[in-house]
Amino acid sequence: MKFTRRDLVKLKWPLVGALLLLVVAGLLAWWSQQDAQQAERQRNAAETGKTRIEQRLRQARTEEQELKERARTFQQMQNSGMSGDEKRLDWTELLREIQRNMRLPGMNYEFGAQTPLEKGSDMGYVYFVSPMRLQLRLLHEEDLLKFLVRLQREAKALVLVRSCKLSPLPNSGQERAALAQLNAECELQWVTIRRSTGTK
Amino acid sequence: MTDRRLLYLDTHRLSAYAWRQGKLLPEDIFENNETDLGRFADYLRSQKNSHFSLLANVAEEGHVLETIPFLHGRDRAALIARKIGHHFLGTPLSTVISLGYERARRKNEKLLISALTNPVHFDPWLHCINSAEAPLAGIYTVAQLGGQLLKKLGFGKGRCLLLTLQDHSIRESFLVDGQTLFSRMAPLTDSSIAGIASSFSAEAGKLHQYLVGQRQVGRDEMLPVFIAAHPQALPSVENACPDRGQLSFAFIDSHIAAKRLGLHTPPTDSRSELLFLHLLAISPPRQQFAGEGHRHDYRLAQIRQSMIAAGVIALLGSTLFAAKEIYQAQTFREEILTLAASEADLNGRYQEISATFPQLGIDNETLRRLTTRHTDLIRQQRQPGPAYRSVSRALNEMPSVVLDSIEWKIGRFGKSTAAGIEDDEEITTVRGSIHPEGAASTRQTLATFEQFVERLRNDPSITLNVLQQPFEMESGRSLRGGDGTDESTLPRPFAVEISRKIAP
Numbered sequence: 092m093k094f095t096r097r098d099l100v101k102l103k104w105p106l107v108g109a110l111l112l113l114v115v116a117g118l119l120a121w122w123s124q125q126d127a128q129q130a131e132r133q134r135n136a137a138e139t140g141k142t143r144i145e146q147r148l149r150q151a152r153t154e155e156q157e158l159k160e161r162a163r164t165f166q167q168m169q170n171s172g173m174s175g176d177e178k179r180l181d182w183t184e185l186l187r188e189i190q191r192n193m194r195l196p197g198m199n200y201e202f203g204a205q206t207p208l209e210k211g212s213d214m215g216y217v218y219f220v221s222p223m224r225l226q227l228r229l230l231h232e233e234d235l236l237k238f239l240v241r242l243q244r245e246a247k248a249l250v251l252v253r254s255c256k257l258s259p260l261p262n263s264g265q266e267r268a269a270l271a272q273l274n275a276e277c278e279l280q281w282v283t284i285r286r287s288t289g290t291k
Numbered sequence: 292m293t294d295r296r297l298l299y300l301d302t303h304r305l306s307a308y309a310w311r312q313g314k315l316l317p318e319d320i321f322e323n324n325e326t327d328l329g330r331f332a333d334y335l336r337s338q339k340n341s342h343f344s345l346l347a348n349v350a351e352e353g354h355v356l357e358t359i360p361f362l363h364g365r366d367r368a369a370l371i372a373r374k375i376g377h378h379f380l381g382t383p384l385s386t387v388i389s390l391g392y393e394r395a396r397r398k399n400e401k402l403l404i405s406a407l408t409n410p411v412h413f414d415p416w417l418h419c420i421n422s423a424e425a426p427l428a429g430i431y432t433v434a435q436l437g438g439q440l441l442k443k444l445g446f447g448k449g450r451c452l453l454l455t456l457q458d459h460s461i462r463e464s465f466l467v468d469g470q471t472l473f474s475r476m477a478p479l480t481d482s483s484i485a486g487i488a489s490s491f492s493a494e495a496g497k498l499h500q501y502l503v504g505q506r507q508v509g510r511d512e513m514l515p516v517f518i519a520a521h522p523q524a525l526p527s528v529e530n531a532c533p534d535r536g537q538l539s540f541a542f543i544d545s546h547i548a549a550k551r552l553g554l555h556t557p558p559t560d561s562r563s564e565l566l567f568l569h570l571l572a573i574s575p576p577r578q579q580f581a582g583e584g585h586r587h588d589y590r591l592a593q594i595r596q597s598m599i600a601a602g603v604i605a606l607l608g609s610t611l612f613a614a615k616e617i618y619q620a621q622t623f624r625e626e627i628l629t630l631a632a633s634e635a636d637l638n639g640r641y642q643e644i645s646a647t648f649p650q651l652g653i654d655n656e657t658l659r660r661l662t663t664r665h666t667d668l669i670r671q672q673r674q675p676g677p678a679y680r681s682v683s684r685a686l687n688e689m690p691s692v693v694l695d696s697i698e699w700k701i702g703r704f705g706k707s708t709a710a711g712i713e714d715d716e717e718i719t720t721v722r723g724s725i726h727p728e729g730a731a732s733t734r735q736t737l738a739t740f741e742q743f744v745e746r747l748r749n750d751p752s753i754t755l756n757v758l759q760q761p762f763e764m765e766s767g768r769s770l771r772g773g774d775g776t777d778e779s780t781l782p783r784p785f786a787v788e789i790s791r792k793i794a795p
């Protein structure tokens with residue numbers, strides 16, 4: 092059979108029709124496949140979600156005990172006064188009171204600027220730290236240890252001792268200083284916790 | 292949808308039929324004159340969606356048995372064309388049927404060459420068909436369909452004769468195993484039932500004599516003769532055709548035959564063309580007489596149909612696939628609903644349980660992180676007391692060692708930054724001096740220092756590093772001495788560093 096141009100004209104519309112049918116068939120198959128794949132993805136996501144909540148439910152009993160202990164710790168943190176804004180007035184009063192009670196011959200201190208302990212925390216709460224330089228005149232080295240113990244116990248912050256240098260005083264100076272035998276220089280950090288401003 | 296239309300051409304006219312589900316509906320009759328040929332062309336043009344088949348019943352039909360060498364392809368086609376030219380003067384309306392190969396010798400092929408030897412009779416009709424661009428499936432003859440008729444009715448094994456009446460002639464065919472090897476047409480002079488019956492009887496005898504003369508059948512060979520006739524004419528035909536000589540007559544009731552073939556419009560008289568037209572519609576023979584030139588539009592129609600069929604099949608396949616995918620998607624969505632309901636139920640149960648947890652105004656995850664961090668910080672909350680006491684014990688046992696200063700710190704590298712408050716090492720630096728009792732030699736002073744260091748090292752958890760010896764005895768440093776001053780009585784300074792790992 093030989094084709095002529097006239098034959099091709101005769102076959103034009105059937106060819107267009109067949110191509111249209113093929114395109115429609117292809118689109119239909121593609122759409123249905125995409126739809127099924129999307130549904131499968133959604134099903135898998137739903138299954139994952141269900142598995143996750145099942146695991147949480149299984150862990151809930153053990154979590155209950157753990158969370159109670161953590162809640163107790165959190166309440167202790169709140170009761171100790173380390174949460175919220177810094178209470179520097181209370182801190183200075185505490186320092187004076189301990190000095191007075193222990194009858195320490197001399198005390199100088201200097202608080203530095205408060206900075207966040209960690210950057211970019213997403214906990215909702217932020218730990219802050221204030222450095223402190225402390226200088227004490229002591230009659231005995233035990234006074235230093237007792238002073239630090241009381242400070243950690245009674246301060247409305249978590250007090251971390253970073254360094255302490257103890258050395259004997261030279262035999263000179265004022266009368267009050269002459270009573271002192273030792274000089275202590277310590278660096279401390281006063282840690283507090285505060286709800287971050289972005290958290291409601 | 293394509294309709295089937297059948298054209299019946301006899302020696303005088305052409306009749307057109309529409310075939311629909313076993314019914315043959317006569318549509319028109321055209322004589323071979325200019326007016327009717329014009330009408331025929333109009334008729335063809337009006338049937339745009341029809342495929343046509345032409346059934347011819349003409350006297351000018353030839354059949355020749357030939358044997359050709361074992362050939363294939365173009366050689367075989369060329370040889371056959373030459374044979375057709377030789378026997379039928381090159382008529383374009385011819386066909387060839389292979390009857391198999393000889394088993395002996397060189398596997399020569401046996402052929403039956405058939406031809407319509409008067410193409411001029413067909414020309415005006417074929418010209419109309421071509422000019423109307425009507426798809427012509429093929430040209431067939433009544434003789435071709437004789438074997439099909441007997442086969443469908445359950446006869447036709449071996450050699451036999453078939454006699455049928457069409458328009459005003461009797462078609463008489465000689466068949467071997469359902470294949471017509473010879474056929475001829477005899478005119479009918481008396482169209483009455485008695486006349487038809489006597490013509491059947493006479494023509495059967497004449498054909499038998501001819502075949503015997505041609506040595507197509509043996510002289511003593513019994514030959515069945517099948518005659519098709521209308522039921523009303525059958526008694527007369529049976530009376531006129533008693534078995535005689537080597538001829539054994541069998542009669543075909545045309546109404547019963549129509550019923551068996553599925554023709555719902557049985558013949559109204561003894562003429563059999565409706566049976567043959569119906570046979571042509573339901574099972575056309577593989578061979579036909581028209582050349583490819585006459586079938587060009589039929590081929591185009593086939594291509595058109597194939598293209599549309601391919602598109603429809605693709606669409607159907609795609610629809611089936613889509614149905615499967617949609618069903619799958621629906622199943623997934625039902626599963627999603629079930630899972631979501633199950634998740635909501637589990638979540639509710641979890642909320643019920645978590646409601647019994649302490650309510651602090653923060654979520655559990657934040658509480659976990661907050662308290663874990665607090666525990667880490669508490670671990671860093673250390674005192675210098677243990678380190679001081681350890682040094683004090685050593686000093687108490689060594690009265691000649693005097694302490695100048697003791698420095699305790701967390702971490703080796705100076706001040707801790709805000710971000711890096713964790714350190715895992717506690718460093719205690721002890722600076723003091725050895726006060727020799729009386730005049731002690733350098734060796735004695737060093738021995739006292741070593742003794743002090745050994746006491747400090749009693750604690751296995753520490754690492755001790757001597758920063759400054761009482762005397763610098765190392766080869767890399769300068770060493771001074773003399774007799775001007777009694778150096779043995781002077782205090783000798785030293786420094787040691789005690790490092791202790793902080794347990795996590």
